[in-house]
Amino acid sequence: MTDPARSDGRKAPPKPYTVADGERRVRSFVLRQGRFTEAQQRAFAQLWPRYGLDYAGRPRDLDAAFGRQAPRVLEIGFGNGEALLHSARQDRARDHLGIEVHAPGVGRLLNALAREDLGHVRVYHHDAVEVLQHEIADGALDEVRIYFPDPWHKKRHHKRRLVNPAFAALVVRKLAPGGRLHLATDWADYAEQMWDVLDATAGLRNRAGPRGHVARPDWRPQTHFEARGRRLGHGVWDLLYDRA
Numbered sequence: 001m002t003d004p005a006r007s008d009g010r011k012a013p014p015k016p017y018t019v020a021d022g023e024r025r026v027r028s029f030v031l032r033q034g035r036f037t038e039a040q041q042r043a044f045a046q047l048w049p050r051y052g053l054d055y056a057g058r059p060r061d062l063d064a065a066f067g068r069q070a071p072r073v074l075e076i077g078f079g080n081g082e083a084l085l086h087s088a089r090q091d092r093a094r095d096h097l098g099i100e101v102h103a104p105g106v107g108r109l110l111n112a113l114a115r116e117d118l119g120h121v122r123v124y125h126h127d128a129v130e131v132l133q134h135e136i137a138d139g140a141l142d143e144v145r146i147y148f149p150d151p152w153h154k155k156r157h158h159k160r161r162l163v164n165p166a167f168a169a170l171v172v173r174k175l176a177p178g179g180r181l182h183l184a185t186d187w188a189d190y191a192e193q194m195w196d197v198l199d200a201t202a203g204l205r206n207r208a209g210p211r212g213h214v215a216r217p218d219w220r221p222q223t224h225f226e227a228r229g230r231r232l233g234h235g236v237w238d239l240l241y242d243r244a
Contacts, residue, residue: 035104036103036104036107037104037107039107039111040103040104040106040107040108040110040111041107043106043107043108043110043111043114044103044106044107044110047110047111047113047114048110050114051110051113051114051121051122051123052110052122052123052124052125053065053122053123053124053135055124055126055130055131055134055135056135057130057134057135058134058135059134059135059136059137060135060136060137062095062097062136062137062140065122066095066120066122067119068095068120070093070094070095070120071093071094071095071142071143071176072094072095072096072097072140072141072142072143073087073091073094073095073096073097073141073142073143073144073145074096074097074098074099074136074141074143074144074145074174075087075096075097075098075099075144075145075146075147076099076128076144076145076146076149076162077099077100077101077128077146077147077148077149077150077162078098078099078100078105078109078147079100079102079105079147079148080104080105080108080109081098081100081105081106081108081109081112082221082223083145083147083220083221083223084096084098084109084121085109085112085113085116085118086219086221087219088113088118088120088121089116089118090219091219092120094120094142094143095120095121095122096120096121096122097121097122097123097124098121098122098123098124099123099124099126099128099131100123100124100125101125101126101127103125106123106125109123110123128162129162129167129170132170132171132174133170136174137174138173138174139173139174139175139176139177140174140176141174141175141176141179142175142176142179142180143175143179143180143181143182144171144174144175144179144180144181144182145181145182145183145220146162146163146181146182146183146184147182147183147184147220148184148185148186148223148226149161149162149163149183149185149190150162151185151187151189151190153187153189158193161190161193163183163190163193163194163197163198164197165197165200165201168197168198168201168204169201169202172201172202172203172204172243175243176243177243177244178242178243179242179243180240180241180242180243181198181204181239181240181241181242181243182217182220182238182239182240182241183198183238183239183241184216184220184236184237184238184239185236185237186226186229186234186235186236186237188235188237191213191237191239194237194239195210195211195239198239198241199211203243203244204241204242204243204244205241205242205244206239206240206241207240207241207242208239208240212239213237213238213239214238214239214240215238216236216238217238217240220238
């Protein structure tokens, strides 16, 4: 059967793959897209060619994508891009990759990157596990950051949590020796699960010792919601692991 979009009978080239396409397995996220403003839509149309990386499902040449050789920091689930933008401003010697499935947050970050002309950032709008599995070479990352992942607080939903043994082993493969994994959560039971998983993962060493955490590092900005939670007495746990 020919593609109806082509009158010459040839198959049209595939569209860039997005997180909404294909078979959906158990995910660590749901697509709560929220309000997608006109400015954010324009950002995808106008700025994606500069900052965006389309998921292709094969190893990516990051030197070509960034136009240079440099250590690389990956933030998974960057939300509205606040932490990623802060890091890119402060740390221009390293390249920054961000992965986020929610389009409004991606659009907001694209606009911010263009306003500040930050050329050492690239963004995926896709599932982070698939990007890590298929597009990032083993040992390619200097650091992986996961800030406030969805806690899936109901016990029956814990299987959806991002941090699990298979994911931890995948991160270890992608980190260079001496690389760093930084996580933050404001859910005590998720911090416990992170310790259960990561303290037992071969190739990772908890910088603060078993079941230890550290004060918020300078490279992670405090969010408005985090500050409000602290005023209400809520805890926040920053976990740092080194790749042995």
